[in-house]
Amino acid sequence: MNIITVGREFGSGGRELGKRMADLLGFAYYDREIITAIAEKSRLDAGYVAKRLDSGFEKNYPVTFGRTFSYPPALQQNSTKIYVAEQQVIRELAAHGKHCVVVGRNTDVILSDYSPWRLFVYADMQSKIKRCIDRAPAEENLSEHEIKRNIRRVDANRAKHRELLAGGKWGQKECYHLCVNTTGWALKELAPLIAQYACGYFRRM
Numbered sequence: 001m002n003i004i005t006v007g008r009e010f011g012s013g014g015r016e017l018g019k020r021m022a023d024l025l026g027f028a029y030y031d032r033e034i035i036t037a038i039a040e041k042s043r044l045d046a047g048y049v050a051k052r053l054d055s056g057f058e059k060n061y062p063v064t065f066g067r068t069f070s071y072p073p074a075l076q077q078n079s080t081k082i083y084v085a086e087q088q089v090i091r092e093l094a095a096h097g098k099h100c101v102v103v104g105r106n107t108d109v110i111l112s113d114y115s116p117w118r119l120f121v122y123a124d125m126q127s128k129i130k131r132c133i134d135r136a137p138a139e140e141n142l143s144e145h146e147i148k149r150n151i152r153r154v155d156a157n158r159a160k161h162r163e164l165l166a167g168g169k170w171g172q173k174e175c176y177h178l179c180v181n182t183t184g185w186a187l188k189e190l191a192p193l194i195a196q197y198a199c200g201y202f203r204r205m
Helices: 014-025 032-042 046-054 063-067 078-095 125-134 144-166 187-204
Strands: 003-008 028-030 100-103 117-122 178-181
Touching: 003 014, 014 028, 014 100, 014 117, 014 187, 032 046, 032 078, 046 078, 078 100, 117 187, 125 144, 178 187
Parallel strands: 003 100, 003 117, 028 100, 117 178
Antiparallel strands: none
């Protein structure tokens, strides 16, 4: 079984890139399906789960939390249930045995036993702002300043989640097989190149 994990900065196009790669390779693709499964497992609303995951870990979560599937006695809160369910869901998806692309959720750490090919996607701030504007719902009317603030907030929470889960720095090049800057690229042109790179890795394994 071959697994590709996609870590990404908010607005960098990592989600779209992952989907295009999955389609090219004929792999299963897991992204928002994870949110739905977490919501079902934790018996919470999917919208709430998505917002809770974006808000990051609470300050009083123990560093060892990411390595256990049991509920810490003093932390029977919704956030704890969500993070426990997140890891269970991701491991259950991998246990299906399908070649797959999984976006976000620090899956490269959670699925480290499967030796995934680890991709990290980033871009410069203006490119991320433009992508957010281009893909925003019609009713959304955020200024560039507000979008930039949201990007920084989400990325800061992703970095915090990574640090507490794995003790490593989010986005650090040593943690990935390939880091890709999508600035100036059309993702439909970039995806086949990265998919080819991933195939080369799997052939060498």
